[in-house]
Amino acid sequence: MNENLDLIWENCLHFMRDNLNAAEDHTDLKKLENSFDLLFDKVQPLSLENFNLTLLVPSDFYKEYIEDNYLALLSAALKKNIGKGVKLWYSVMENKPQGKEEAITLNMKGKTTVSPKVQQTRPPSVSSELVNPFAIPGMKKVEINSNLKADFSFDNYVEGESNKFAATVARSIAKRPGSTAFNPLFLHGGYGVGKTHLGHAIGLEVKASFPDKVVLYLSSEKFIQQFISAAKARKQTEFSNFYQMVDVLIIDDIQFLSGKSATQDSFFHIFDFLHQNGKQIILTSDKAAVDIMDIQERIVSRFKWGLSAEIKSPDFDTRRKIIVDRLSRDGIVLTDDMLDFLAAEAQTNVRELIGIINAVIAYSTIYKSELSLELLKDTISKIACSKKKVINIPYIQDVVCEYFGIKREQLLSKTRKREIALPRQLAMYFSKEYTNATFTKIGEEMGGKDHSTVMYACDTIRDVGKMDKEIKKYLKDLTEKIKK
Structure with missing residues (x-):
């Protein structure tokens, strides 16, 4: 190993150690540093040729542990100290008879690697209290919590030009889950346009029509966290077995699988099993499948097997329908000019619109005042979204x-x-x-x-x-x- 590689690796280690508290939500930094030192003390750089860095690790466990816990940090360090286009390889030295040890070189992203993948950390807002799938024995059908929200039903879903196609397909799937050409259903669109609502609506309708079917909704963050827990406990098989029991699998924000190679591998095999066995898969994303970065091509190709439906921001008429529908549940009736004003205020997404509606309800309840257009304008002017500039x-x-x-x-x-x-x-x-x-x-x-x-x-x-x-x-x- 040459001196230049020694220096580069030392700089990478220094960068990673210095940024540990930025990479992990850890209150005990000293404990985290000790764990880091123990791990990387046994990792050595073997070579750096044509932007191909090879690391020597004692076993597959070290490789997997790095990928699950430090890959984002390592990727950032390599890009900072080596540069654009760096590829990372592992040489795994398994236990073999003395004198006959062989290094097995593995590319962590396959032959098409352009740069190290990114292992994103779980957002602090994501709950760590997950249902433990490993307590369920074998493949027997059991009752599990579907995690569906009763309010997100088809009855409460307001259709318009922006979502009519997706909603029509969703209703068709709910009648014959796994038996239509729309498998998987890939719903994509911007923030707060109703993708999650539509996914829940399908699940609720399936549960109502087919009580024996196992329906499961979860976010991709929870799926990733469950997989990491399974990998650390060496229970990947039990993890896969659990998901193979599901008849309708709904995963929200699938784009967060980006950069997570090991989780993608597991998801790929689960996807194939469910699809081959006539199970329904519903995925949501904030972008089209081809725009998701750092995800395996074989997975992207499977996203295209069924139907990809875009949900756009609601137009004026749809926003107006949403307002009438939401306020009518609370017994609030507005004049046409008031409805037009509210519909014009929220032009980006449904969640912004719901925020405005909630403000109207709160004002009506707290102040017990008869709503007028002037009072609405005064109330809405205090909401940040009404002052939001156009960002282009x-x-x-x-x-x-x-x-x-x-x-x-x-x-x-x-x-x-x-x-x-x-x-x-x-x-x-x-x-x-x-x-x-x-x-x-x-x-x-x-x-x-x-x-x-x-x-x-x-x-x-x-x-x-x-x-x-x-x-x-x-x-x-x-x-x-x-x-x-």
Whole structure:
């Protein structure tokens, strides 16, 4: 091992150790550091050739443990100290007769690897209290909690031009789960447009029509956490067996499987088993399948087996119907001009609209006042969403340029100097986060860049931004300025 590789690896370890508290929600940092040292003390770099770094690990357990717990941190460290396009390989030294040890080289993402995958940490808001699937013996049908919300039924789902197609398909699936051509059903669309509601509605209808069928709804974060727990306990088989019992599987926000290679492998086999056995699969995502970064091609291809349905932001008429439906449940009746005003206020998504409606209900209840258009305007003016500016790509570019003190011409240029390239990557990242633009559209707006360049930029910022203190500060500052 040459001295240059020694230095690079030491820098990577230093970066990871220095950012441990950023990578993990851990109150005992000293304990975390000790665990980190014990693990990586037995990991050695073997070679670095043509951006291919090979690490020597004692066993498959070390490889899997790194992937499940430190891969995001390691990926950020490698990108920072080696650069773009780095590939990570493992040489696993299993116990063999003395003198006959052989290194088995494994690519953690297969032959098509472009850069190390990112293991995202679980958001603090996600509950860690999960149903333990391993207490259920064998493949016997049992009663399990479907995790369905009774309020999210078809009866409470207001249809309009933005969601009519998806809702029609959903009702068809609910009548014959697993027996239609719509398997899987892949629902995608922006934040708060009703994807989750529609998934629950299918589950509730199936439970009502087919009481013996096992229906399960969960978020992808819970699926990931359950898999990690199973892997650590060496109960992957029990984990798979549990999900093979499900007749209708509904997974929310499937895009969070991005970068989680081991979890993707497990999901792939569960998906195949359910599909081959006529079980219904329903998935939701905030983006189209082809736009999900760092996910196995074989999984993306299976997303396309059934039907992909986009749910768009509700139009004016649909928003008006939602308002009437929601307020009527509380016995509140508004005049036409008041309804028109409310429908015009929330133009982004259903959740924003529900927030406005709740404010109207609260005002009516607390102040016991007869609602008028003037009072509505006064109430709504205090809600942040009514003051929310339009966030588009040019606006994001202006904010980024002002923050870094550069000109728009520089941002859109082809220069690769870090003082320009980093702001450009941040502008691409925020454009994807805050607009519905595709990677191709963002690339066009960024001076004619290729869509793969935009995908790489978003991946890099999302990855390194979780670990690098400098990038983390940029993300925090720019987020505040963009949303201000």
